[in-house]
Amino acid sequence: MKKLFIIALTTLGFTFAAQAQDDDIVGQTAQGKWLIEANTNTSGDIEALISGIKGPGNTGFSFTTVDGETIWNIGIEGGYFVVDDLAVKVGLGYGDYFSDGIFSYKVGAKYYINSQIPVGVDLNGVSVNNYNSMYIGAQAGYAWFLGKNVSVEPALRYDIGMNEDAGDGDFNPLSVRIGFVLHF
Numbered sequence: 354m355k356k357l358f359i360i361a362l363t364t365l366g367f368t369f370a371a372q373a374q375d376d377d378i379v380g381q382t383a384q385g386k387w388l389i390e391a392n393t394n395t396s397g398d399i400e401a402l403i404s405g406i407k408g409p410g411n412t413g414f415s416f417t418t419v420d421g422e423t424i425w426n427i428g429i430e431g432g433y434f435v436v437d438d439l440a441v442k443v444g445l446g447y448g449d450y451f452s453d454g455i456f457s458y459k460v461g462a463k464y465y466i467n468s469q470i471p472v473g474v475d476l477n478g479v480s481v482n483n484y485n486s487m488y489i490g491a492q493a494g495y496a497w498f499l500g501k502n503v504s505v506e507p508a509l510r511y512d513i514g515m516n517e518d519a520g521d522g523d524f525n526p527l528s529v530r531i532g533f534v535l536h537f
Contacts, residue, residue: 381468381502382438382465383437384435384436385434386434388440388535388536389431389535390444390535391428391533392531392532393530393531394413394414394415394426394530409486409488409490409514409519410446410457410459410477410478411457412428412430412446412459412477424448424449424450425448426455427446427447427448429445430444438464438466438468439464439465441461442459442463443459444458444459445458446458455479458480460475460477461476461477461490465496469495469496470494470496471495471506472491472493473491474491476490484518485518487519488512488515488519489513490512491511492508492510492511492530494506494507494509494532502536502537504536505533506533506534507530509528509530511527511528512526513525
């Protein structure tokens, strides 16, 4: 409950801190547009990693070292705006987890409130060996448009484990992300 309260407060903070965007940016989240997104990912409680919980699907970029072992991931997401401000997205990631190849996936939607406050929900997971975790994730942030086709989107994300491999809801990470988005 405490984590959800923190997410809500942060989202409100982003809302009140929002600055007006230039008029020439309007339309980047219009129906028929595409987006390609790369994220940094800070999720992953070190104790959970050591105990074998691999965490939610990572379709971003991350690099961690635990007890001399390197854990890395690379991924990308893409989406299509089915209506103004609402994109349907998919993402794929691949990485290395203690010398095991790890495949991550994500399917969801992202809505831009006032065309500049992205909120999203998705189903994501990890597949490695006989391990298949599944999470439902939500995130909220702010989109700073640096030009007609590029935005930087810092966000908070919360994932809830949905099966035994995801810790049966006992491991629900809160993470900070920075997304780099191309709009076409």
